[in-house]
Amino acid sequence: MNIREVRSRVPDVMAIYLVAPTEENFKIIENDLNQNIFDNFYLNFIDKVDDYIFQNFFSNLINTNRYQRIYRISVHPIDFLMFHPKLFTLNIENSYQFLNLPGIQENEINNYYNKIGKGLYNLLYTLKTIPVIKYRQNWFAENIIKVVQDNFNYLFDKFPEIKEEFPRKNNALLIILDRDTDIPIMLHHAGSLGSMVNDLFGISRKKNDKKFEIDPHVDYIWNTYLTTDYPTAHGKISEDLKGIIEKTDFLNNSNSKSEDIEKVSEQINSTLDNIRDITIRQTVLKNHANSAEKLSNEIKTRFLDKFYDLEFTILSNRKSSKETYKKLVDILGLKSTNTNYKNDCLRLILIYYLIQNKASNEELNNIENLFNEYGINKNSFEYLKQKKSFEESMKKDNNSNSINEGGNSFFNYFANKSKNLIKGVSSLMSSEQPSTVADIVNNLSSKKNVNSFSSYNLLKKSIDDNINNNFEQVIVFMVGGGSLAEFEYIDQLLMQNHKNVYYFI
Amino acid sequence: MINNDGLESLQNSLDILKSLQKTINNIFNLELTEGENEELQSCFKILIFDDYVYEIICPLLKVFKI
Numbered sequence: 001m002n003i004r005e006v007r008s009r010v011p012d013v014m015a016i017y018l019v020a021p022t023e024e025n026f027k028i029i030e031n032d033l034n035q036n037i038f039d040n041f042y043l044n045f046i047d048k049v050d051d052y053i054f055q056n057f058f059s060n061l062i063n064t065n066r067y068q069r070i071y072r073i074s075v076h077p078i079d080f081l082m083f084h085p086k087l088f089t090l091n092i093e094n095s096y097q098f099l100n101l102p103g104i105q106e107n108e109i110n111n112y113y114n115k116i117g118k119g120l121y122n123l124l125y126t127l128k129t130i131p132v133i134k135y136r137q138n139w140f141a142e143n144i145i146k147v148v149q150d151n152f153n154y155l156f157d158k159f160p161e162i163k164e165e166f167p168r169k170n171n172a173l174l175i176i177l178d179r180d181t182d183i184p185i186m187l188h189h190a191g192s193l194g195s196m197v198n199d200l201f202g203i204s205r206k207k208n209d210k211k212f213e214i215d216p217h218v219d220y221i222w223n224t225y226l227t228t229d230y231p232t233a234h235g236k237i238s239e240d241l242k243g244i245i246e247k248t249d250f251l252n253n254s255n256s257k258s259e260d261i262e263k264v265s266e267q268i269n270s271t272l273d274n275i276r277d278i279t280i281r282q283t284v285l286k287n288h289a290n291s292a293e294k295l296s297n298e299i300k301t302r303f304l305d306k307f308y309d310l311e312f313t314i315l316s317n318r319k320s321s322k323e324t325y326k327k328l329v330d331i332l333g334l335k336s337t338n339t340n341y342k343n344d345c346l347r348l349i350l351i352y353y354l355i356q357n358k359a360s361n362e363e364l365n366n367i368e369n370l371f372n373e374y375g376i377n378k379n380s381f382e383y384l385k386q387k388k389s390f391e392e393s394m395k396k397d398n399n400s401n402s403i404n405e406g407g408n409s410f411f412n413y414f415a416n417k418s419k420n421l422i423k424g425v426s427s428l429m430s431s432e433q434p435s436t437v438a439d440i441v442n443n444l445s446s447k448k449n450v451n452s453f454s455s456y457n458l459l460k461k462s463i464d465d466n467i468n469n470n471f472e473q474v475i476v477f478m479v480g481g482g483s484l485a486e487f488e489y490i491d492q493l494l495m496q497n498h499k500n501v502y503y504f505i
Numbered sequence: 506m507i508n509n510d511g512l513e514s515l516q517n518s519l520d521i522l523k524s525l526q527k528t529i530n531n532i533f534n535l536e537l538t539e540g541e542n543e544e545l546q547s548c549f550k551i552l553i554f555d556d557y558v559y560e561i562i563c564p565l566l567k568v569f570k571i
Binding site: 001002003004010012013014015016017018019020022025038039040042044046074076078079080081082091205206 | 528532548549550551552553554555556557558559560561562
């Protein structure tokens with residue numbers, strides 16, 4: 001029953017609440033208690049409850065005897081959403097936009113880090129793993145790590161027996177990276193089943209008319225082919241559909257000869273035995289077949305294969321050339337009538353712009369002309385141009401040592417962010433492939449050293465740069481948001497090296 | 506019900522599902538260890554959740570037929 005549903009008294013029943021620990025939910029529970037709706041109340045929360053919420057709740061109940069109806073209060077840290085056994089979300093929308101708001105306050109950023117820290121702790125608790133954490137030095141990842149560490153400290157202090165459920169060694173690696181490490185990948189039209197479905201329709205765990213509904217518990221196509229290139233995944237869907245049709249085709253075949261009756265009977269029995277699996281498989285395949293039809297249409301009318309090819313080349317080479325510029329102009333000249341096409345063009349131009357360390361005046365003029373000539377809104381380009389210019393000025397300040405480490409911390413937030421960004425991307429890439437983050441994650445999870453990264457040991461509760469294991473389980477969190485395109489490249493690269501990766505979008 | 510292919514593809518990452526399953530089962534079994542709560546164990550129970558929790562647990566509710 002949904003907590004918002006209106007209800008009247010139900011005697012001899014225990015109500016098991018499993019809800020987020022919000023003030024609103026506590027108010028409803030208090031109301032249910034006051035109205036004697038149930039005989040017993042078992043309260044379960046999906047995240048740690050803030051002290052002030054508990055205080056308010058009990059101060060209202062303490063003068064009545066109603067609190068005696070509360071059987072138990074438990075916290076189960078499951079406050080994260082699973083889109084795939086390796087893919088999660090903390091359900092924080094527009095986080096990159098939020099972090100880059102001009103008027104953002106320091107306490108808002110801290111609240112954001114607090115939410116991330118709690119979310120990461122929830123996943124680690126659920127996975128029953130205490131990882132080594134690697135992060136860029138002199139960056140605000142320490143704030144997130146502190147929240148994770150505090151939550152583990154609280155857990156083991158209050159419930160020391162739970163420690164037995166965790167391994168005594170750090171067998172996993174958690175990597176926390178800043179979204180500014182690689183922005184262009186967020187604009188990329190990637191080619192895997194998951195990226196394309198998410199890019200074109202969006203994904204949801206609930207029934208939604210527009211978005212693609214994800215059910216990671218039964219959708220074997222999604223679970224198996226999420227990061228597989230779309231043509232291969234499409235082939236698998238067609239193959240499986242044919243298989244299902246062949247399996248049940250005999251039911252429609254009324255021309256069976258009498259000598260085949262025994263065989264048909266056997267087939268019917270076998271089909272009946274597996275009817276539940278067949279029904280689930282059919283539903284999954286039907287869902288994917290429907291989306292495949294729409295996807296194919298979008299690919300065709302928006303020339304998405306051409307966008308993918310060129311973007312892949314630009315991202316892999318990490319530089320532009322006259323040839324790539326010419327190809328870009330060719331794609332813009334295709335002039336599709338699909339309403340999303342202009343947005344596709346915008347994404348391609350921005351990738352082309354962002355990939356250049358420093359665009360010359362001529363190149364900038366060329367890019368500006370493209371916006372004007374093809375009637376594409378250039379607000380996002382202007383924003384990125386300003387951001388780049390701001391970062392350049394920070395770089396100059398940094399070189400002249402004008403960043404005061406002990407000064408205003410809010411100013412330092414941006415200063416440190418930019419300082420790391422500038423020296424970041426190009427110096428960290430060690431192989432030619434489209435995702436910088438995939439490359440960094442691959443190096444950090446192997447025994448390779450990566451400059452300017454620190455290791456924090458949650459078991460020792462301190463920085464521990466001597467740890468350089470060959471981790472098999474890797475969790476990646478991007479502060480500012482992730483993308484399925486990025487996950488696709490990380491997963492493909494780490495699979496080659498027999499590593500299992502968990503990722504947050 | 507998870508079909509064979511789905512189960513196979515999930516094998517490597519089942520830790521999370523198992524842990525979530527354990528959480529839900531524990532909640533419903535009231536994590537009982539002592540006899541004095543047997544009456545509560547056998548009484549009717551109703552699960553109350555909010556929209557966000559529904560999103561987290563709805564597939565599990567389907568799988569475990571709760």
